[in-house]
Amino acid sequence: MIKIGILNLQGDVSEHQAMTEKAIRKMNLEAEVMKVKTALEVTECDGIIISGGESTVIGRLIEENGIDEIIKENKIPVLGTCAGMVLLGQETDYQQPLLGLIPMKVKRNGFGRQKVSFEAELELEMMDNPYPGVFIRAPYVSAVKNKANIMGQIHDKIIAVAYENHLATAFHPELTGDTRIHEYFIKEVLNCVE
Numbered sequence: 001m002i003k004i005g006i007l008n009l010q011g012d013v014s015e016h017q018a019m020t021e022k023a024i025r026k027m028n029l030e031a032e033v034m035k036v037k038t039a040l041e042v043t044e045c046d047g048i049i050i051s052g053g054e055s056t057v058i059g060r061l062i063e064e065n066g067i068d069e070i071i072k073e074n075k076i077p078v079l080g081t082c083a084g085m086v087l088l089g090q091e092t093d094y095q096q097p098l099l100g101l102i103p104m105k106v107k108r109n110g111f112g113r114q115k116v117s118f119e120a121e122l123e124l125e126m127m128d129n130p131y132p133g134v135f136i137r138a139p140y141v142s143a144v145k146n147k148a149n150i151m152g153q154i155h156d157k158i159i160a161v162a163y164e165n166h167l168a169t170a171f172h173p174e175l176t177g178d179t180r181i182h183e184y185f186i187k188e189v190l191n192c193v194e
């Protein structure tokens with residue numbers, strides 16, 4: 001039975017937990033979802049979700065708790081949304097600790113002041129039908145390297161990237177009723193444990 005950990009350091013953690021549980025029910029899976037805070041708890045997980053929030057704060061706590069090392073040593077797949085996308089990047093326009101698991105450059109608050117939050121129907125590579133994107137002070141990806149896969153764009157702005165078993169989204173899939181992003185990630189986790 002797989003275990004998905006929702007990193008519970010800061011941000012909208014409960015929404016991700018509820019959506020992950022909903023996705024698991026839809027997939028008819030036996031899986032456990034738990035909020036995790038410590039390196040030891042993270043060690044027990046097959047996949048980790050990093051929510052939206054303040055990426056500077058979450059990144060600092062990840063580093064202080066040694067969670068970055070555990071994720072890298074155990075090659076744990078990560079779904080990072082919004083602030084989580086920033087943290088998955090290798091580079092951003094601020095000085096802050098990053099996990100750097102996806103070879104991409106992220107621009108924080110990339111949609112500017114006028115568009116602090118908005119919704120958009122998204123065409124994503126892994127889906128046949130549009131996905132309802134909810135953006136809140138969202139970042140975008142300005143460049144990807146190596147074999148990072150661009151999974152979605154709004155005009156010239158990259159808003160979803162997959163690399164190895166990680167997925168980063170600029171939007172908040174936990175704030176919709178649509179479980180497809182969570183289902184996609186759970187499948188990635190299943191591929192890793194098989």
Ligand code: GLN
Pocket residue numbers: 051052053054055056081082083084086108109136137138139
């Ligand atoms: N702008 C925030 C950051 O870069 C992310 C906002 C969010 O997660 N909703 O940390």
